[in-house]
Amino acid sequence: MAKIVLDRLNERFTAGEILETGSQHGNEWARVAPAAWRQVAEFLRDDPALQLNMFVDLTCVDRMPREPRFDVVLHLYSIDNKYRVRLLAGVSEKQAVIDTLVPVWPGANWFEREAFDMYGVRFEGHPDLRRILMYPEFQGYPLRKDYPKEKRQPLLRRLPGSV
């Protein structure tokens, strides 16, 4: 449906920046090198042929035990052209950092905070990288696959000996 987006990406960027592209169930996707993340996002937003200027969604996927473990996933849309694309960038557990997209789309702010909150991926240059859904005292990253579903972290703990 929006093959043109992938063609434009492959035209503009080298194979070291756009690692892989594909299409499945009518969704076009491109795997981006983390170093080129912001550059690719800016290109897609500003390219007059594409105008993928609408920020739709940003999240992470934990693909444990694959390495790099996490994928940061971005969905974009063009209101005028009705194109859509999904960008993925792999980040490892040890170096779970990627450039922020807040300067590109202000709406990325809360979505990146959520990705950080749930997966512990840090967004370099984010103006306010706090937890958003969990409370500040929360330990760990709940949507990681190695975080047990049944684990409880009560905010108020009972002192030993109290009823």
Place this chain on the structure above:
Amino acid sequence: MSADAPLQLESRRRIVFGESDISDFDDDKDLPTESMPLMMGPSHPAMHGTVRIALEVEGEKIKTADIQIGYLHRCFEKEAEYATWTQIFPYTDRLNYVSPMLNNVGYAIAVEKLLDIEDKIPERAQYIRVIVGEISRITDHLTCLAAGAMELGAFTVFFYLIKAREWLWELLEEVSGARLTHSYVRIGGVVADLPAGWPPKLLDILAKTRTALSDADKLLTRNKIFRDRMDGVGIIAKADVAGWGLTGPVARSTGVAYDVRKDHPYLVYDRLDFEVPVGSTGDNFDRYACRLAEIFQSMRILEQALAKIPEGPFIVDDQRVALPKKRDTYNTIESMIAHFKLIMDGLHVPPGEIYSFTEGGNGELGFYIVSNGEGRPWKCRVRPPCFANLAVLTKVLPGLFIADVVPTFGMINMIGGECDR
């Protein structure tokens, strides 16, 4: 009132009541004030859905607004990773809990795309999904308008609209067995056919709802107290729509006519005639008027869908996806095994990824699902429309007065279950 009268957003706006101009308000002549933190919520009568807005105010003016969400976080995504594909439906009910059917439908369509059975869904099931979905859209908008009006003191309107919402929920209860948590949609169709004698009841209730809306419209649109707090307050610029990812009535109030039902038709929306109401200034009044007009459009859709709905099966006849008929389960070994496998293992979705989107009550409701071929999703992400719509308030609120938070927040229609998941 005729059905398309509410489309005339501009004619509504032209009702004016003399000047209520505060442009002679001179900041320099104000008494000097110190900035002060002020917490609105999490338990504040106007913060429905439990949210805290940490304001920094100078006098009555807002300097900064930090919106703190998460009070209703129920680990939807984590729970979904441990549930079978069908068991996720009850969780989706609780996302946007004033329009559960729309969430049901959005999730079902996403999984059907992964299963590649999208075009095998019986036509009757698609019409039923449109019908229950549009009823849910009406209840969603009614809730927003009713609560918004009540917070500005219009309690009568609240009762008129909530009464209408209750009638519609009773209809959905008749269809699904539950007033609010319907879990009515299934992968491949819906769980049961519409009850006998149901369509005339719906038409009857639509007529009654029209009367209630017309009353509410008269009480609000020509009400100076209401208009003073809505007109020109909480303006969202058209240029902000793309950058902040705004969708739904919030985006349309600014003049961006983006509606998934029109731009990327799913189900049978391309066979139904309806319009997408858009605003012009993007203020609270436009959001109110857009929602009001959308209710009338949803009613048009409902009437057409009831006229066009064909007879036929309501769920796909495929034992890998849908439960066999009870009669077969008890009488044939194949159906018995299929039933057992579907209940114990869950249906198996081939490996793949999908971003599927539908028009929810608040905008683009997206499901980004990753399957690795097992009976449970590897990841089931919801793209909540009101999460993005609420985030823009951090930009809109500064510069407004404390009292403006109430209508501005109300017209965003933040639903805690969906925003916090």
